[in-house]
Amino acid sequence: MTSAPKRVSDFSAWYNALVVRAGLAENASVRGCMVIKPYGYAIWESLQTIFDRAFKETGHVNGYFPLLIPKSYLSKEAGHVAGFAKECAVVTHYRLKMAEDGQGVVVDPAAKLEEELIVRPTSEAVIWSTYKNWIQSYRDLPILLNQWCNVVRWEMRTRLFLRTTEFLWQEGHTAHATQEEAEKEVLQMLHLYERIVRDYIAIPLIKGIKTESERFAGAETTYTIEALMQDGKALQAGTAHYLGQRFAKAFEVTFTNQAGIRDYVWGTSWGITTRLMGALIMIHSDDDGLVLPPKIAPIQVVMVPIYKTEHERTAVIAQLAALQKQLNSQGVRVKLDDRDTRKPGYKFAEYEEKGVPIRVALGPLDLQNHTVELARRDTKEKCTIPMGDLSQQVADWLEMIQAHIYERALSLQQQRTLLVDDYATFKKLMATKGGFLLAHWDGTTETEAKIKAETKATIRCIPLDGDRTPGYCIYSGKPSKRRVVFAQAY
RNA sequence: CGGGGCGUAGCGUAGCUCGGUUAUCGCGUCUGCUUUGGGAGCAGAAGGUCGCAGGUUCGAAUCCUGCCGCCCCGACCA
Structure with missing residues (x-):
């Protein structure tokens, strides 16, 4: 293994190498796009699960709207189109045909679309055009809807997770009968984001309002959660927009209120993206690789067997399997790496690179002494404990690690x-x-x-x-x- | 879109200025033996349209022309 770049010498190279080496993602053959590998996707799934649960607890439901948006929709809200026009992928044709020379395929000029379709950079336009049909009365409100999907923004310069042409996100779109309710909703979601990012991803944040130049295209107010990376640069980790009546006016979404008066609907939208993965990596990781908060780690404990003979191997793995079962029963996510094709040292390094919070190693000596060796990823601390203490020690350490990496990040933010x-x-x-x-x-x-x-x-x-x-x-x-x-x- | 750079094995590269035998080296991969408590050692092996197309030449990775792709710096951006 060649040595990895260090944070102090080249933060950017360190970040990119880490993402690839930890098996999170890699650049795709399509410019600006990435392949999210299973380990990286598992972390995203953890985040999705946590956020989705919180959305539902606050009364939101999931739906799904089309990827393709008619060009004319996008232009209905003036500020919105001005903000996104420069980075839209456009579908102009619906068919290919064999090339004249027989070499490959070409766009069939006969299959030109009457109206071009835009690959969604965000879904306000298509969603508000739909809300028009859903809303007539105050009785139809509020609509508290969220969708998990992908969007495309044709950025000039891309970086794994931080800015890719296509990215995954969640976008909430709500409609309300009153301004107060919409304002309450947007703040509720901002605080929800802050709480989850802090409590689960262990990232300290500053909550605030964006200035006019940084505001979402089409919003009246944009609220943001801002995080500070180890290199001293900030990263916008999530946003919640108060849309006022702008999209309602653009798409003529009106309702009759309790007083019998027609009014425009009040809206909000809010989102977090796979960029959060970038924040997570840049805040907690070190020169040896990723450091994952236990609450979102796909693997919380990895078990590495150590042995010489086949007989030892069988005995060691059997013991680890029993311990794994025990930890599983208390809700800990455990992987027992029984591959015979890699040596222990290799595995140690590999799981450190992948940021697994706790490593358990067990060899013939431990079998004899009825002990296990534990190692913490965040502090590199190691200890050997009686097997009987494993459950308690793992539970304690998972909590301590979660708290410690948050404290470490908070202290760094405060210093800076x-x-x-x-x-x-x-x-x-x-x-x-x-x-x-x-x-x-x-x-x-x-x-x-x-x-x-x-x-x-x-x-x-x-x-x-x-x-x-x-x-x-x-x-x-x-x-x-x-x-x-x-x-x-x- | 402006400025700069680069395309050679899965990855990273030497060779190109000044054309000449079988295209260099490292990592990784595969096989065998020895190993296994911190990224193993030795021996052997496989792997190449030198980005693409054309040209010059007895001969092109190397020279010329065109094209394609990628990276870096700037403007843009969750």
């Missing part, structure tokens, strides 16, 4: 979240360590753009919590209502 009051320091920090810099801003798009041009930093959000003391803009010196969060972002 700094109040900055002069622009020289701001520029210097952005050019070196990065991080979340809390600074005053005069509230104008112009200032935001100038700071971005000079430092590559954008306003990640106007935080919901924290200090609300007024001050003066770090760039223009004009009055500022409160500090906002600046960072360079993925």
